[in-house]
Amino acid sequence: MEIFWLLVLAFMLTTYIVLDGLDFGAGIVFLFFSKEEKDKEAIIKSIGPFWDGNEVWLIAGGGVLFAIFPVLYASAFSGLYLPLTLVLWMLIFRAVGLELRHLIDNKLWKQIWGAVFGIGSFMLALLFGIALGNVVRGVNLGGVENGVLHYSPTNFFTPLWANDFSPLNTHPGVIDWFTVILGVISVITLTIHGANWIIFKTNSGINDTLRKWSFRLSIALVVMMVVSFIAWIKVKPDAFANFIETPVLWLSIITVLVGLGGMLRVQSFKKDGLPFLFSSLFIVGSFVSTLLALFPKFLPSTNDQVPALDIYNTSTTEYGMQVSMVWWFIAIVLVAGYFYNLHRTFRGKLDEVDYH
Amino acid sequence: MQDALFYDRLQFGFTITFHYLFPQLTMGLSLLLVLFKGMYLKTGNEKYNKAAKFWAKVFAINFVMGVVTGIPMEFQFGTNWARFSELTGNVIGQTLAMEGMYSFFLESTFLGLFLFGEKRLGQKLHFVAGLLVAIGTQASGLLIIATHSWMQFPVGYELLESGKFVLNNFGALFSNPWLWPSYLHNQVASLVTAAFVIGGVGAFYALSNKHKEQASLYLKTAVITGLISSVLLAFPLGDWLAKMVATYQPVTFSAMEGHFYTEESAPIVLVGQPNMVEKKLDNRIIVPGVLSFLTYKRWDAEIKGLTEYDETLWPTNVPGLYYAYHIMVGLGTIFIALMAVAAFLLWRKKLITSKAILWIMMFAIPFPYIANTAGWYTSEMGRQPWLVYNLMRTTDGISEVVSSGNTLFTFLGFIGLYMLLGLLTLVLVGKLINDGPEPKTENA
Numbered sequence: 147m148e149i150f151w152l153l154v155l156a157f158m159l160t161t162y163i164v165l166d167g168l169d170f171g172a173g174i175v176f177l178f179f180s181k182e183e184k185d186k187e188a189i190i191k192s193i194g195p196f197w198d199g200n201e202v203w204l205i206a207g208g209g210v211l212f213a214i215f216p217v218l219y220a221s222a223f224s225g226l227y228l229p230l231t232l233v234l235w236m237l238i239f240r241a242v243g244l245e246l247r248h249l250i251d252n253k254l255w256k257q258i259w260g261a262v263f264g265i266g267s268f269m270l271a272l273l274f275g276i277a278l279g280n281v282v283r284g285v286n287l288g289g290v291e292n293g294v295l296h297y298s299p300t301n302f303f304t305p306l307w308a309n310d311f312s313p314l315n316t317h318p319g320v321i322d323w324f325t326v327i328l329g330v331i332s333v334i335t336l337t338i339h340g341a342n343w344i345i346f347k348t349n350s351g352i353n354d355t356l357r358k359w360s361f362r363l364s365i366a367l368v369v370m371m372v373v374s375f376i377a378w379i380k381v382k383p384d385a386f387a388n389f390i391e392t393p394v395l396w397l398s399i400i401t402v403l404v405g406l407g408g409m410l411r412v413q414s415f416k417k418d419g420l421p422f423l424f425s426s427l428f429i430v431g432s433f434v435s436t437l438l439a440l441f442p443k444f445l446p447s448t449n450d451q452v453p454a455l456d457i458y459n460t461s462t463t464e465y466g467m468q469v470s471m472v473w474w475f476i477a478i479v480l481v482a483g484y485f486y487n488l489h490r491t492f493r494g495k496l497d498e499v500d501y502h
Numbered sequence: 503m504q505d506a507l508f509y510d511r512l513q514f515g516f517t518i519t520f521h522y523l524f525p526q527l528t529m530g531l532s533l534l535l536v537l538f539k540g541m542y543l544k545t546g547n548e549k550y551n552k553a554a555k556f557w558a559k560v561f562a563i564n565f566v567m568g569v570v571t572g573i574p575m576e577f578q579f580g581t582n583w584a585r586f587s588e589l590t591g592n593v594i595g596q597t598l599a600m601e602g603m604y605s606f607f608l609e610s611t612f613l614g615l616f617l618f619g620e621k622r623l624g625q626k627l628h629f630v631a632g633l634l635v636a637i638g639t640q641a642s643g644l645l646i647i648a649t650h651s652w653m654q655f656p657v658g659y660e661l662l663e664s665g666k667f668v669l670n671n672f673g674a675l676f677s678n679p680w681l682w683p684s685y686l687h688n689q690v691a692s693l694v695t696a697a698f699v700i701g702g703v704g705a706f707y708a709l710s711n712k713h714k715e716q717a718s719l720y721l722k723t724a725v726i727t728g729l730i731s732s733v734l735l736a737f738p739l740g741d742w743l744a745k746m747v748a749t750y751q752p753v754t755f756s757a758m759e760g761h762f763y764t765e766e767s768a769p770i771v772l773v774g775q776p777n778m779v780e781k782k783l784d785n786r787i788i789v790p791g792v793l794s795f796l797t798y799k800r801w802d803a804e805i806k807g808l809t810e811y812d813e814t815l816w817p818t819n820v821p822g823l824y825y826a827y828h829i830m831v832g833l834g835t836i837f838i839a840l841m842a843v844a845a846f847l848l849w850r851k852k853l854i855t856s857k858a859i860l861w862i863m864m865f866a867i868p869f870p871y872i873a874n875t876a877g878w879y880t881s882e883m884g885r886q887p888w889l890v891y892n893l894m895r896t897t898d899g900i901s902e903v904v905s906s907g908n909t910l911f912t913f914l915g916f917i918g919l920y921m922l923l924g925l926l927t928l929v930l931v932g933k934l935i936n937d938g939p940e941p942k943t944e945n946a
Contacts, residue, residue: 160821194614194618195614195615195618195619195944196614197619198566198569198610198613199607199610199611199614201569201610202602202606202607202610205573205576205600205602205606206599206602206603206606206607208576208577208602209576209595209598209599209600209601209603210599210602210603211604212576212579212580212591212595212598212599213585213591213592213595213596213598213599214595214599216587216588216590216591216592216595217588219579219580219587219588219591220580220584220585220586220587220588220591220901221584221588222580223577223579223580223581223584223587224580224581224582224584224901224902224903224904225903227582227901227903227904227908228575228908228912230580230581231577231581231912231915234573234574234577235915235919236900237570238571238573238919238923241566241569241570242566242570242923242926245562245563245566246926246930249563249930249933250930250933260610297902297903298902300905301584301901301902302903303903303904359739384689394630433621436639450766453857461666462591462592462595462669463592463668463669465668465669465670466592466595466596466668466669469596469672470596470599473600473603473604474603477600477603477604477607480604480607480608481603481607484607484608484611484612485611487611487615488611488614488615490562491615491619492614492618492619492622492625
């Protein structure tokens with residue numbers, strides 16, 4: 147039962163990253179690669195009808211986490227208090243920038259809210275990458291200091307950074323060199339992903355430039371993946387234990403490589419949707435591989451006194467999981483219908499259509 | 503520890519108060535949008551579609567603000583109230599997760615269609631999209647109030663020795679006696695807010711001699727829905743809710759009413775100030791016997807006073823609770839009177855020229871917001887000092903790891919950010935209203 151719910155959660159969060167990730171990417175492209183108003187509008191139109199629905203995957207995923215793994219929800223949200231509050235503020239900025247920009251026809255107004263939208267998106271990509279880094283590296287569960295427990299074993303508090311910025315410390319901070327590497331990977335990946343989405347959904351004047359950048363950034367991504375691989379082995383020497391035990395899991399790593407291979411060929415694709423398909427594959431593969439490497443843990447412990455939080459010691463009762471399963475299945479069928487309907491209505495290129 | 507509790511409560515109270523300024527309009531307004539759109543489909547009269555389009559723009563701004571201020575609410579359960587989440591997540595996680603799955607997906611995907619898809623969808627499907635958004639907003643209200651009701655009146659659970667509440671009856675969450683009176687009261691109250699906003703804008707246009715056709719449509723819609731909803735709100739819904747509080751939380755009821763000593767034929771207090779030192783009401787104006795009658799349908803029924811209960815069981819802030827409740831009830835009564843006068847004038851076809859009443863309607867816009875907020879304060883302060891009524895104290899619900907300094911920092915951040923959001927909303931909605939429902943150039 148716990149494994150079923152882990153799969154549900156993995157599915158919802160992966161969907162979130164793929165979908166809202168493209169919104170963040172579009173925001174970053176908006177910030178760095180679009181100069182003319184026409185192109186800026188094209189970018190906003192490409193995500194306009196979708197971003198709000200995309201964001202719901204985070205809220206609904208958070209809800210499911212709360213219902214099924216309440217201990218984890220309580221522990222992780224309070225322990226990562228400061229970065230999560232930053233995420234909240236950036237989500238507010240992103241949404242407000244995006245929605246308010248077109249409401250007043252004034253150049254300066256548009257510049258301000260455009261920048262707010264872009265910076266918010268950039269920060270979210272960075273923060274979510276760093277957050278993933280924290281989950282992989284683990285936290286000082288129980289707040290152990292010199293062998294003494296300061297909190298109950300399910301609790302911890304991670305400061306923004308520790309003095310040495312090292313992930314190998316027993317009480318590391320949110321920001322260290324390992325989590326920053328993952329943050330950078332997240333920014334690069336989502337920028338490519340957003341660019342690929344814009345290529346897919348618009349005929350904007352910057353599509354050719356974006357293809358070039360999508361390629362260049364993919365090369366940078368390959369370099370960063372190698373760097374992160376080395377760092378990962380250093381921080382978590384047993385990262386591949388699950389893969390060695392169950393070889394079929396290598397499929398997820400193969401997905402990563404296929405995605406990456408496709409992303410590098412962005413300039414030779416004739417169909418505008420293909421680059422987006424490959425960057426989605428890359429994101430799905432990397433996120434799933436990360437979860438597989440952690441399994442069955444959710445949040446490893448950096449000290450040796452308190453065991454990790456895993457899917458078994460944080461879950462709700464059998465009854466709770468069973469009733470949730472009923473309403474979840476009904477809901478997800480409905481949701482699939484909503485999204486099919488939404489994307490069918492707004493199929494094709496969106497920049498030359500007058501929505502209003 | 504006490505410091506942390508103080509800031510946790512302050513932050514939650516502030517962010518939820520601010521958040522609820524938006525849904526209370528959008529929940530009611532979504533129904534009126536469906537009404538306008540439906541009337542357009544039925545009559546083909548362009549004025550209804552213009553109204554739907556105009557109010558959809560106002561709706562969109564408020565909806566975005568509601569969404570962005572709503573996410574911090576979900577997060578705070580984990581960030582600031584970790585102990586509470588850990589112990590009760592097995593129960594209330596259900597309704598909160600369902601809100602995401604059943605309501606937010608519905609609202610967000612169909613709002614995109616409603617705002618951007620009129621041309622691609624055609625008129626009928628556009629109406630359906632609007633209807634689904636409205637259903638989504640009502641579902642959201644239901645699931646939140648189901649959560650709230652469980653905290654007020656816990657049902658369908660088993661309390662384990664570890665202090666954990668675990669669910670053993672899912673259906674009970676929805677047959678909770680607290681749920682339906684609270685839910686209906688709340689939804690009808692949000693319709694009052696929407697009616698007053700539409701009516702206020704209609705009055706503004708009528709007084710400035712602009713958009714005459716739209717102005718009279720708004721006034722008519724507002725007065726009819728406003729009168730029906732504000733009457734329903736008091737009776738039967740308010741009455742039903744008050745009786746329920748009297749049955750299940752008698753100590754809260756006595757505090758709300760400012761009723762300190764047990765009395766037969768208890769009076770209802772119209773005005774008065776709780777004096778917590780001498781445990782009495784100062785300067786009170788009362789109507790004898792009415793409280794007994796309203797509560798038990800007998801003029802001589804006995805109503806227990808606050809002093810019957812141990813002081814540790816009293817609501818934490820008795821004067822706050824008393825004032826919140828009386829502000830809500832007082833304003834609600836004024837709303838009925840205002841709408842009744844306006845409805846009479848509407849019937850005599852004089853409303854559009856009655857300057858005095860139009861001025862009042864225009865300046866009445868903020869008051870349903872105040873009444874709604876006061877109503878929620880009554881409900882929430884009435885539950886204190888408990889998080890889960892009679893079972894878990896608020897002190898025991900906070901995050902042990904988050905120090906008061908952290909919460910103070912984020913609280914200050916939220917204040918600044920929300921001031922900005924509030925200002926932006928006013929400026930932008932003000933601009934929409936000033937541009938009017940009949941913009942000169944159709945390019946917006």
